[in-house]
Amino acid sequence: xxxxxxxxxxxxxxxxxxxxxxxxxxxxxxxxxxxxxxxxxxxxxxxxxxxxxxxxxxxxxxxxxxxxxxxxxxxxxxxxxxxxxxxxxxxxxxxxxxxxxxxxxxxxxxxxxxxxxxxxxxxxxxxxxxxxxxxxxxxxxxxxxxx
Amino acid sequence: xxxxxxxxxxxxxxxxxxxxxxxxxxxxxxxxxxxxxxxxxxxxxxxxxxxxxxxxxxxxxxxxxxxxxxxxxxxxxxxxxxxxxxxxxxxxxxxxxxxxxxxx
Numbered sequence: 728x729x730x731x732x733x734x735x736x737x738x739x740x741x742x743x744x745x746x747x748x749x750x751x752x753x754x755x756x757x758x759x760x761x762x763x764x765x766x767x768x769x770x771x772x773x774x775x776x777x778x779x780x781x782x783x784x785x786x787x788x789x790x791x792x793x794x795x796x797x798x799x800x801x802x803x804x805x806x807x808x809x810x811x812x813x814x815x816x817x818x819x820x821x822x823x824x825x826x827x828x829x830x831x832x833x834x835x836x837x838x839x840x841x842x843x844x845x846x847x848x849x850x851x852x853x854x855x856x857x858x859x860x861x862x863x864x865x866x867x868x869x870x871x872x873x874x
Numbered sequence: 875x876x877x878x879x880x881x882x883x884x885x886x887x888x889x890x891x892x893x894x895x896x897x898x899x900x901x902x903x904x905x906x907x908x909x910x911x912x913x914x915x916x917x918x919x920x921x922x923x924x925x926x927x928x929x930x931x932x933x934x935x936x937x938x939x940x941x942x943x944x945x946x947x948x949x950x951x952x953x954x955x956x957x958x959x960x961x962x963x964x965x966x967x968x969x970x971x972x973x974x975x976x977x978x
Contacts, residue, residue: 755935795942818939823939826948827934830926835944837946839904
């Protein structure tokens, strides 16, 4: 589909549906997303220390043939998990996604991300103001950031 | 008209399992146009919000490294037939869309 058409459709849908949904205004953490180093991205999120935890269950491929589509599934078994963060250490900007849970949402998310090259995938969770982490090396055959 | 989003929400006990697919280019700004050789400008979804009967259950922030045509699966406890799940997004150009599903 052509981009211009896609945009027109998206705008038309949003206008036509007149949803009461309140979307975040300015709720995008620019400093953290623009950061080119993991340390700066973590600082942008407000992380000072992380505790390694095997109670974050990460399903990720050992080898991703297509870096444009790397499926990830994350479930946190840490009680009171409020947020999940996905970082890819070697992507141009490591911070990839932030998910904040409320009102009965399970600390679970599955999505697909792009990886520029083989890298450590770093998953953080936040519970009770503390940050927990688990990491996994994912090998990428064909990089996906130019895709 | 093609929908810019698809949603599937299924009840498993009292848990709503919600899967969404958004038709969006998620341009990184690094890709070059095949014809002109010029970089294609960044164009990506930055924020996504999901509600359950109007109450926010999930707020996501994304970078350009979420895959093209983003897929997202999340789960909400305390759901029952007739409940409404709504998901909406806004991209870096201010374009937006939303979709709703009723659980059954």
